[in-house]
Amino acid sequence: MIAFFIKRLAQAIVVMFVISIISFSIQDNLGDPLREMVGQSVSEAERQELRNELGLNDPFLVQYGRFVKNALQGDLGTSYFFKEPALDVILGKLPATLELVFGASLIIVFLSVPLGVYSAINPHSWFSRAVMGFSIIGISVPVFLTAIGLIYLFSIELGWMPSFGRGDTQPMFWGWESGFFTWDGIAHLILPCISLASIMLPLFIRLIRAEMMEVLQSEYVKSAWAKGLNPRRIYFLHALKNTMLPVITVGGVQIGTMVAYTILTETVFQWPGMGFLFLEAINRVDTPLIVAYLIVVGAIFVITNTIVDLIYGLVNPTVNLAGKK
């Protein structure tokens, strides 16, 4: 267990190191902090003095060291636009994004497993064919088009669902709020979650189906049949547990992709989350915000990958988390 965490920690440090270098280079090259701090009227000599004072003329490594030191203390600079600590601004928007990812994950998990398993067990039934047909169409429709289509159908034509925003939210812990606790909040969540799920759901259905079909051909499933076991036990214990191993690994990678796709979904639905904020920050060249976003997203990657590895280790007995032979 300890070895596992040390290995994980080392990976996390490498990833965060890469992100910090990228982030710092952005901060160093994008936009001039002085322009944001002082007006045009300040003379060149004063500017130079201010630069020295701010340490902007120091060597790269010194500046980078200072950046890391501040970052470790949770100080990623102040947003030019909001005039507030960038990290606070981003973290304030985090729940909205997580809510979206969580809702979409629920849809994906509760639909992909039964559909994938069913179509692997009955590959020739008309329902499986329909599922596979829908899934290949689903893969071929970009997420923003799904979102636009959903808005057009359910908001504009039918008027059933709100087309933008989060609706009513209820406070949770740490001052975070969530829309999961009010009907209005849930109504606002449905369309964005469906569109976010639409890109991954077909992928997972196809993946689970393919893996399951392979597992059903395996010798150990054949021998389970030869043992006279109940088909339910064969499908949902013997086959499914083995099917889920590669699915979990792929799922870990896909969570990162999902975070990226929140940018698209949030843009279409004007969802007040991190992704929407990030695009705004890019248009405003709000460097500290951009940097804060990258670091928060990097942290999300590292955390989810660690969790996925842990789950994988728990499901797969051949992986030894304790690290001993």
Added chain:
Amino acid sequence: MPLLEVRNLEVSFGLRSGDVKALRNVNFTLDRGERLGLVGESGAGKSVLGFSILNLISKPGRISDGQILFEGKDLADMSPEELRNIRGNRISMIFQDPMMTLNPVLTIGQQMVECLQAHRNISNENARTIAVQKLQQVQIPSPETRIDQYPHELSGGMRQRVVIAIGLLMDPDIIIADEPTTALDVTIQAEIMELMVELCERNNVALILITHDLGVVSQVTQKAIVMYAGRIIEQGPTREIINDAQHPYTQGLMNALPQMAIPGQRLNQIRGSMPSLQKIPTGCAFNPRCDYLRDACTKQLPGYTVSGNCKVACHMVAELKQAEQAPHEA
């Protein structure tokens, strides 16, 4: 009534290009406690025969004709529930590769207990006790700890012992063993085979041993069936087949054994290779490889000729017999 009787069994695989017959006109019987060897090259249909006895042929294959009578009841005609009551309970199966037959994500114990619970109303503790006993029977040291381990923690030989223990769990009437030792180290092969025979003998279990190794068949079984391209070409008491093979193919197999080779010379082998099931030649399927080829062989499917206690499917049996008895002139 024999324990198991297979009558006119035909197994077809529905492919896009049409049906392919993997087994044709297979007939044999098996008595309680009897040991039967199924011999043939790979692709001859011996594994398909093994699976079809349990009605376990995977799609697109199906039993297209014939009966498999187990204690007089037709397995080919049973409901899934009835079949489940027989599989693993009255007839169990041991597969070729112990690396692949045990589910990697379940412990040995789980895989044994589930089998007991599928066929008997039994508590977890009692099932576990029986499982430990069976592991002891197959000579696994410290079964109490082994039972909670996963397959990957066991060596290949150990795993095959576990597979045998699972096969014996319900004290079945028949065990079908499909090349049970081929995947193991040569040094362990004999040991495992000996163990299996001993356990079958002690519990009066009938054994169907599927193998390509005539040597093993001659040591272990009382009856043997030789298969070629989906058909039985020779069957009878093992001793007679080994000592006095009638069919040119069986003779070829016997001559190909390394023991039969003369030191310093090449091993004898049957020329050519077995045809794929889609391209079986007309007449006798073996005719392109046969040294005694006659006109009839390419035109007519040979019927079974009784010779001693054996049944042989060859046009040339009588002629060959004569040639053998007559003094060699050349």
Added chain:
Amino acid sequence: MTNQNQTPASKMPEVETVPTAWQRFKDTHIWNSFIKDRVAQISLTIFMGYVIMALFAPVIAPFDPYDPTQMDIMNSELPPSWDEEMGEEQFWLGTDAQGRDLWSTILYGTRISLTIGICAVLLQATIGIIVGLIAGYRGGRVDSILMRFADVQLSFSTMMVAIVVLAIFQASFGTELYQDLAMVMLILVIGIAEWPQYARTIRASVLAEKKKEYIDAARVMGLGQIRIMFRHILPNTLSPILVISTVQVANAIISEASLSFLGLGMPVSQPSLGSLISSGFEYIFSGAWWITVIPGVVLVVLVLVMNLLGDWLRDVLNPKLYKG
């Protein structure tokens, strides 16, 4: 060495004609399953239609969408010609917000989307094949370093990398210069972000190939490493390459469309299918659905047929693709 090619031909009896490439192709598994598979036939036909549309866009298009003199703001947001009240004969699919003929703009947009998709995949394939061959063939430390690199690259999703990189470039180049470079940037970003897909698949098949005896034979014959890699191993990895390439072009087109939708891709003055959809999105609420829907359908059908072809190829060639 030069004679070697002629020897088998001269030995052959004269009666027997050497089968032409086409005849040999007709005997292959691919052709046989193609003539049986209706979906594959339709997909390929539609895809060829797209390719022709893209290649001959300047010839087919009734208007030049890049020529400002052919645009008239008075013609903006006209519905397709089958709308009897508002539609105009000369604009078959209507016009967009700037008064451009939608049909012509879609033709040019398809051209841009396909070009970016194909070029990006060529770039991915080049990097991925070279890295995959080296990693698989050399093995050891080179292999583990390259593959760790691929893992890290892959764990940041393509979209994320592309959005960040393009956003930074846009911010530092300024919008105008960026618009001129947009196409090159899109190709570079999508091309570089996705190379691990190829590298991992190629590496897997190289490892499988390497175990086979003919590679040992080639090595024993004293052939050079590069020759073995490119002449002996690479041809055997062609089927996985073909399969992923089809799907990757489809993915690249989706990525390009998504980036353009976010305003990080092709500018409105030179729209791809994605930027066309994006520019139409503002007008969907006022009822001008066609600016979004028609290019959307064009895009989805293009990606769909490519995915169907990819699926079909995967089933036929059945290569061992890298999983996980």
